[in-house]
Amino acid sequence: MKEEKDHIDDFFKERSEQSSFEVPDSFLDDINSKLDVLDQKKKRRGGFFWLWTLIPIGLIMMYVLWPEDIEINKTKPIVSLENQETNAEGALMDSMDEQKSESILISDSLTEENITQEKPLNDTENRSAEKLKSLKNVLQDDVKKIDKLADENNPLWLKEEIKKQEVFNSSNSNNESEIVPPEVEEMAIADSNPEKNIETRNSNINATENAEIEGSETDFAIDENVNNVVVSVDSLGNSESEDSIINNEAFEIDSVQIDSLPTETEDQDSTLNVEEVDPSETMLAGGNREKGDKINHEIQLYGGVLNSSSNLILSNDSSTFPMNTMESNLWSASFGVMYRAKIKQLDLGAGLSWMKTGEKANYGTNTLEMAEVDSLIFIGWQTDSVFNQNTETWSIDSIPLYDTTTVTTYTNDSIFYNTANKYTWISIPLRFGYRIDVNEFSFIPRVGIDLSFATGSNTGTYAEIINEGLTQNSSSRFILSYALQLEVRRSFDRWHVFVNPYFRTNVTPVISSAIQIRRYNSWGINAGIGFKLK
Amino acid sequence: MEVTEDIIREVEKGNRKITLDLYHYSFNVLMSSAVRYKNHKEDQMEIVNNAFVKIVKNIKTYRPGTAYFSWIKTIVKRELIDDFRKNKKYKELFKIRDSDSVQESVVEPEVYESMDSESALQMLNVLPPATKLVFNLYAIEGYKSKEIVEELNISYETVKWHIKQARKKLKSLIIENKISLKQ
Known part of the structure; x- marks a missing residue:
C-alpha cells in the first residue's frame, strides 16, 4: 500500500513536470497592462522620493539665499522724536530759508533707490535722475550748512527746549516720583504716544516757525539707534505731492514725505504722515530697542553615539518566549544636518539625520520538530473470485489487506543564536527650544519629534514562541518619535561648537506582531559644529 | 536563456x-x-x-x-x-465530509505507465479544490504535512484526510480511465 501511495504521488509529480505550455495572447496582453501599472507606480514613487528630498533642501536654500534687501524694502518707516536734540535740529531745519525746501521739492519723488531698483530708465529719465543727483548733492551741502548754522546760532527757545529735555531725562531716570514741570510732563506724555508726539512737535514747530516759513516746512528727526533720518516736508499751496527717499553718505534717509496741503487753513495743522508705522516699533522710542527682531539662521553638522534599549510589550500567551531576558542594549552611531532659526530667544530647527536602533540578542531557544512515520499493518484477508482467461475457470483468491498508521515522533532541538537586530532610519527631526545665553555659552533645552523612514529591509530575528525556533519580523516603514535634548554651545563669532545629550523614544512601534510590540528608547550624545548663515 | x-x-x-x-x-x-x-x-x-x-x-x-x-x-x-x-470561508472547504469518502482501489504499477500528463492533469482537476490544494502541496510541491498545517491553518488530521481522499479518488479515476481506454 505504501509503495502504491508513492507510485501515485510520483506519477502526478512526474506528469506535471512533463507538461509544456505556449503563451496565449490574452496572457501577454494582461501581463503588459500589469507591467504598465508597475512602471507608473515606480515613477510615482520616484517622484515622491525627489519631492521629499527637494523640499528640505529647497527650504534651506531659500533661507541661505534670501536677499536681505527685500527685508529692507519691507521695513516700515520709523518716526522717532525721542531725541530732542535731533528734533531741535529738525526744528531749525524748519526755520531755514526756502531755498532748501524748494530744493527738496524739486527733487520730487525721484530717489537714489528709485534709480537703482526700479526698471531700466529711458534717456529722459536718466537725465532727470542725473539732474536729481546733482540737486541732491546741492541739498546735502545745504544740510551741512544748516548743521553748521544750527551749531553757531542756537536760538534761545532751542536752548530752553534742550534744557527741559535734559531735566526730563534726568527726572525719568533718577526719580520717577519727582514733581515734573507741566511742560516736561506734556513732553513725557508725548513720548509715550508717538502719534501725539509727532503732532505736539509739529504744532510747536508750527507755532514758532510758520510765520517765517510761509509756504513750506521741513521736519528732520534723527533716530540715534538706527542712524536714520526721517524727513517730512509739507509744502503749502503746492498741488502735487510725492514721496522721496534720499540717501546721505553720513546717514541714511529712510523716507521723505512731501505732503501737499490743498488749502491754507490746513497749514496750521501740519501733521507728519507716516504710512504703515508698526506701533510695536514706534513704542520702542523711549526704551532700549534691540536693533530688529531679526531671525538668525544657522546650519549644524553633527555626529554621535546612542544607546538603544527595547521597550517591549509581550502578549499574554503562555507560549510566548521571554525574549527581553536574553537581549541587551545596542550602541550605534548617528549623524545629521540641522537648520536652526533663532527668533528672539526661541529656537526652531529642522533637519535630516541617519541613525540605527536595535538590540543585541543571545537567544537560547528550541524547536520541537514533529516527524511522521507511516507504517503498514496487516488487517486481514479479502477473498475474491478471479477469472482465469487461459483456463477459462474461476478460482477463489485470498488477497492480504493492509492499512497504514502514522506514528508521530517529536524531536526537540536546541538553538543558540547570537545576533544584533539593527534598524536603520532616515529621520526628519523637528525641534523647538529656548535659548539661554551666558556670555559666549548658550544652553538650549529642546523638545521635538522625529519623522523616521526605514531604509532597506529592516528585519530582525526573534525567538517569539517557545518550541517554534526563530522568526523574522520586518520593522514598520515609518515611525514617529519624540525627543528631549539639551544643547550646550560655545560661540566663536559666526561659528559655534556644541554637545547635545538627548533622550528619544518611539511613539509608534518598530516591530508589531501578534506576539510582541517593540519600541526603542535611546539615550545619546551628539557633538558638532555650526555656523550662522548671515 | x-x-x-x-x-x-x-x-x-x-x-x-x-x-x-x-x-x-x-x-x-x-x-x-x-x-x-x-x-x-x-x-x-x-x-x-x-x-x-x-x-x-x-x-x-x-x-x-x-x-x-x-x-x-x-x-x-x-x-x-x-x-x-x-476566500474568507476557505476553511469550510477543508471540512471533512463522510459522503465524500471513496472506496479504496488498487492500481497496478504498470497502469501508470500508459497515462500521459494531460490525463493526469484532467484527473487532478476533478478533485475538490481543498483536496486538490493539499494533495498538490504534499505530493507535487513536496511540502511536509506540518508545513501545510501552518500554511493553511488547518488541523493535521484534516491534512491527512485530504491526502488520503485525493489518493483514493485519483486511483479510482485511473482505474476508470483504464477501463474506458480498454473499451
Missing part, C-alpha cells in the same frame, strides 16, 4: 523587451503550477501574471547563478496559497 546580472538590471530599469523575454522563459514553470490548482483559464492567467509581477518587483533579490526556476516556483506557490486564503 540564463538570468544574468545584466538581465536583472534591465528588468529593474523597466526594459519591456527583456522583461517579456523573461516572461516567456518563466512561463512553463508558472503555468504548470497554475494549471494544477486552477481549472479556468482566467484564474490561471491571474495566478501566472500576478506571480510574474512579483518576480519583476523582487528581481533584485535573486542571485544570478542560483536555481531560478526553484525561486519562481516558490513565488508562484505563495501566490496560489495566498489566492486560496483570500
Whole structure:
C-alpha cells in the first residue's frame, strides 16, 4: 500500500513536470497592462522620493539665499522724536530759508533707490535722475550748512527746549516720583504716544516757525539707534505731492514725505504722515530697542553615539518566549544636518539625520520538530473470485489487506543564536527650544519629534514562541518619535561648537506582531559644529 | 536563456523587451503550477501574471547563478496559497465530509505507465479544490504535512484526510480511465 501511495504521488509529480505550455495572447496582453501599472507606480514613487528630498533642501536654500534687501524694502518707516536734540535740529531745519525746501521739492519723488531698483530708465529719465543727483548733492551741502548754522546760532527757545529735555531725562531716570514741570510732563506724555508726539512737535514747530516759513516746512528727526533720518516736508499751496527717499553718505534717509496741503487753513495743522508705522516699533522710542527682531539662521553638522534599549510589550500567551531576558542594549552611531532659526530667544530647527536602533540578542531557544512515520499493518484477508482467461475457470483468491498508521515522533532541538537586530532610519527631526545665553555659552533645552523612514529591509530575528525556533519580523516603514535634548554651545563669532545629550523614544512601534510590540528608547550624545548663515 | 546580472538590471530599469523575454522563459514553470490548482483559464492567467509581477518587483533579490526556476516556483506557490486564503470561508472547504469518502482501489504499477500528463492533469482537476490544494502541496510541491498545517491553518488530521481522499479518488479515476481506454 505504501509503495502504491508513492507510485501515485510520483506519477502526478512526474506528469506535471512533463507538461509544456505556449503563451496565449490574452496572457501577454494582461501581463503588459500589469507591467504598465508597475512602471507608473515606480515613477510615482520616484517622484515622491525627489519631492521629499527637494523640499528640505529647497527650504534651506531659500533661507541661505534670501536677499536681505527685500527685508529692507519691507521695513516700515520709523518716526522717532525721542531725541530732542535731533528734533531741535529738525526744528531749525524748519526755520531755514526756502531755498532748501524748494530744493527738496524739486527733487520730487525721484530717489537714489528709485534709480537703482526700479526698471531700466529711458534717456529722459536718466537725465532727470542725473539732474536729481546733482540737486541732491546741492541739498546735502545745504544740510551741512544748516548743521553748521544750527551749531553757531542756537536760538534761545532751542536752548530752553534742550534744557527741559535734559531735566526730563534726568527726572525719568533718577526719580520717577519727582514733581515734573507741566511742560516736561506734556513732553513725557508725548513720548509715550508717538502719534501725539509727532503732532505736539509739529504744532510747536508750527507755532514758532510758520510765520517765517510761509509756504513750506521741513521736519528732520534723527533716530540715534538706527542712524536714520526721517524727513517730512509739507509744502503749502503746492498741488502735487510725492514721496522721496534720499540717501546721505553720513546717514541714511529712510523716507521723505512731501505732503501737499490743498488749502491754507490746513497749514496750521501740519501733521507728519507716516504710512504703515508698526506701533510695536514706534513704542520702542523711549526704551532700549534691540536693533530688529531679526531671525538668525544657522546650519549644524553633527555626529554621535546612542544607546538603544527595547521597550517591549509581550502578549499574554503562555507560549510566548521571554525574549527581553536574553537581549541587551545596542550602541550605534548617528549623524545629521540641522537648520536652526533663532527668533528672539526661541529656537526652531529642522533637519535630516541617519541613525540605527536595535538590540543585541543571545537567544537560547528550541524547536520541537514533529516527524511522521507511516507504517503498514496487516488487517486481514479479502477473498475474491478471479477469472482465469487461459483456463477459462474461476478460482477463489485470498488477497492480504493492509492499512497504514502514522506514528508521530517529536524531536526537540536546541538553538543558540547570537545576533544584533539593527534598524536603520532616515529621520526628519523637528525641534523647538529656548535659548539661554551666558556670555559666549548658550544652553538650549529642546523638545521635538522625529519623522523616521526605514531604509532597506529592516528585519530582525526573534525567538517569539517557545518550541517554534526563530522568526523574522520586518520593522514598520515609518515611525514617529519624540525627543528631549539639551544643547550646550560655545560661540566663536559666526561659528559655534556644541554637545547635545538627548533622550528619544518611539511613539509608534518598530516591530508589531501578534506576539510582541517593540519600541526603542535611546539615550545619546551628539557633538558638532555650526555656523550662522548671515 | 540564463538570468544574468545584466538581465536583472534591465528588468529593474523597466526594459519591456527583456522583461517579456523573461516572461516567456518563466512561463512553463508558472503555468504548470497554475494549471494544477486552477481549472479556468482566467484564474490561471491571474495566478501566472500576478506571480510574474512579483518576480519583476523582487528581481533584485535573486542571485544570478542560483536555481531560478526553484525561486519562481516558490513565488508562484505563495501566490496560489495566498489566492486560496483570500476566500474568507476557505476553511469550510477543508471540512471533512463522510459522503465524500471513496472506496479504496488498487492500481497496478504498470497502469501508470500508459497515462500521459494531460490525463493526469484532467484527473487532478476533478478533485475538490481543498483536496486538490493539499494533495498538490504534499505530493507535487513536496511540502511536509506540518508545513501545510501552518500554511493553511488547518488541523493535521484534516491534512491527512485530504491526502488520503485525493489518493483514493485519483486511483479510482485511473482505474476508470483504464477501463474506458480498454473499451
